[in-house]
Amino acid sequence: MISTYFPFLWPTILFHLFLILAPSSSLDNLNGHTKHRREVIVAHHGVVATDDGRCSKIGMDVLRAGGHAVDASVAAALCLGVVSPASSGLGGGAFMLIRLASGKAQAFDMRETAPMKAYKNMYASNASLKTSGILSVAVPGELAGLHKAWEQHGKLPWERLVKPAEVLARRGFKISPYLHMQMEKAKSGILADNGLQSIFTSNGELLQLGDICRNKKLAKSLKAISKYGLKAFYNGSIGFQLVKDVQKAGGILTIKDLQRYAVKVRDPISANIRGLKVMGMPPPSSGGATMILMLNILAQYGVPSDVSGPLGIHRQIEALKHSFAVRINLGDPEFVNVSKVLSDMLSHNFAQTLKKAIYDNMTFDAGHYGGRWNQIHDHGTSHVSIIDHDRNAVSMTNTVNAYFGAKVLSPSTGIILNNEMDDFSIPSNGDKNTPPPAPANFIRPGKRPLSSMAPTIVLKDEKLKAVIGASGGAMIIAGTAEVFLNHFFRGMDPFSSVMAPRVYHQLIPNTVYYENWTTVIGDHFEIPTEIRTSLQKKGHVLESLAGGTICQFVVQELESGKLVGISDPRKGGFPAGF
Incomplete structure (x- = not known):
């Protein structure tokens, strides 16, 4: 039983905490095996953990073919943009953290940027225009970053990496339970946009769970990208069509914005924490x-x-x-x-x-x-954690921000556009209960908005120990940190570390959000009553949350070299490895 892994921990509460998590599953000692849970895989050569098992498999196939972890990340990310389009895609951006087997590490910043016609007070007359719609669209960066990382580290042909996503978009894919939930929550936005309607509805109604969804315009765009690379998107037919669609709808994006977009390759930040x-x-x-x-x-x-x-x-x-x-x-x-x-x-x-x-x-x-400024609450994302045969590692979080981004699909290209301008702060006076917005995050042309995305890589004695990250907007920081704490501080095995119910806080509002929900695949997550009662006695204001972060966690056992990969069941994904 799990309890054998932490006899020194608060045994009664923690034991009941985990019993409540998996009433339908049998959890064995994780030397390897958690029965009946496809969210766990043990492998020796490589692991790809994503929000959708189809994309994990596509990434694993790339590794099997001799691809680098970066190759697998490209294929997996492009796949997620097709089958999980509410969370990421060509119309968005990403952060990619790479740690090579040689010890070299890089941080690829492919975050979206404010268009050159954007300005600090552009939403002064109507703040809702920042949240959704055509004026909320920032310059997409994901494809530029994926291509740049591939140029530096990729082993397989670019066309090989793009092809699986193109085939999925053209032939169609089954709508997953999580995507269907996102569609229901974004229903009004989907029905209000002709482009989204054309993909996600039939006879005026949303497609249903298990229905086949096709995006032939996106497939055509991916095919051009596979053949012509970046040029097709940032200075070619796709870019010109995309800009034309945006401007026709009243947006400010220009082809010069696409041409000027530049990926930033930065040094990662790091800290030594209790030997890690x-x-x-x-x-x-x-x-x-x-x-x-x-x-x-x-x-x-x-x-x-x-x-x-x-x-x-x-x-x-x-x-x-x-x-x-x-x-x-x-x-x-x-x-x-x-x-x-x-x-x-x-x-x-x-x-x-x-x-x-x-x-x-x-x-x-x-x-x-001591907080002087109000918080920004960013939105949905997708995450990929990968370790390859040579122990190169990638932790990458991708986003279009809110569900289906700006709620606008470019009809000429099939690309869903981000609403990343919503992650900027905008000037306001605030009130006595709310601090003013942060000037460091005000809009300027070409600027990148602040993000909560937290792709993370962990080393032990300079050897690769784990790759971790999460999707889930502003809650990403707490979710990623909790999984880290569970495994490295509290001694839980990798699967239990991901399965443990989570709590979140963003300072403003001054509320503890705690998980209490049943996921799309039937797992129930809930913080035990004992913990909630204790927190309330200390003055915490609690609010239940039917949702949360989705974590992808890959751990290497340094003694054996064995890889344990976990895809968070909260989104219904599963990892792949060999």
Whole structure:
């Protein structure tokens, strides 16, 4: 039983916590095997873990054919853009963290940028235009980043990597339970856009679970991209058609915006935490730095006893609130100087100072944590974690932001457009209960908005130990950190680390969101009553959440070289490996 893995932990609560998670499944010791759970795989050569098993398999086939982890990430990401189009795609952006077997590490920033005609007060007359619709569209960056990473590290032909996604779009794919849920939640937006209607409806009604969905215009675009590469999208027929569609609908995107788009290859940030090297994305991603600050605070407690049980969850929430207060000072380093803030967030001394402001018997309002600015709440995403035969690793999070992005599909190209402009702050006076927006994240032409995406790679003695990351908007930081804490601080096996129910906090609103939901495949996740009661006694305001983050976790056992891959069942995905 799972309990054999952590006899030293808060046994009663934790035992019941995990029993409640898998009433229909039998969980064995994870030397290998979790019965009846296809979300777990044990392999020796390579593992691809994504939000959709079809894309995991496509990535694994690339590895089997001799491909690099980057090759597999390209094929898997393009697949996700087809079968999980509410969460990512060619019309969006991504952050990719690479750690090569040689020890070299890179952070590929393919985040969307504000169009050149964008300006700080462009939404002053109508803030809702920032949230959805054609004026919420930023310049897509995903394809440029995938291609650049492939140019540097790929082993297989580009056309080989694009082909599976093109075939899926042309022949059609079955609508998954999670995609169907997203379609239902975005129904009004789908029905309001002719492009989305043409793909996701039939006779005026949404396609149903298991129906075949085809996007032949997207297939045509992918075919051109497979043949002509980046040029087709950023300075060719696809780009010109895309811009024409956007401008016809009243948008400000131009072909010069596409031509000027540049991928930024940065150095990853990293910190040594209790004998582990934790690597993450630098700004404009806030995920890596916020997670490292949170972990540095919690690393000062005794592990595992002092970060487990109800008190451990309280400390985790308090560390998260402190970290979110600092996070909002970050922004695009090309436009604002974030070096001091980033240095603080990676500093053990700074973390020690914040720990002193955590009280075990109570929580506080947002002002206690020193947050000067209001938070930005970004939205949905997709994540890929990959380790290949040579132990090259990729952790990549992709996004179009909200479900189906701007709720606009380019009818000429079949590409769903992002609403990434919504991740910028906009000037406002706020009120006595809400801090003002953060100037570091105000709109400027060519600027990248702040993001919560947190692709992470973990090393032990400079050897690859784990690849981790999550989808789920602003909750990504908490979700990724919790899985890390569960495995590396609390001693849980990889599957249990992902299956444990999660809590989230974003400082503003001053609310603990806790999982209480049954997923699309029937698993029920719920924080136990004992923990909720303990948190309420300390002053936390709790609200149940029928949703949360979706984590992809791959762990290498250093002694044997065995890989254990977990795809979070919350989205219905599963990993693939060999």
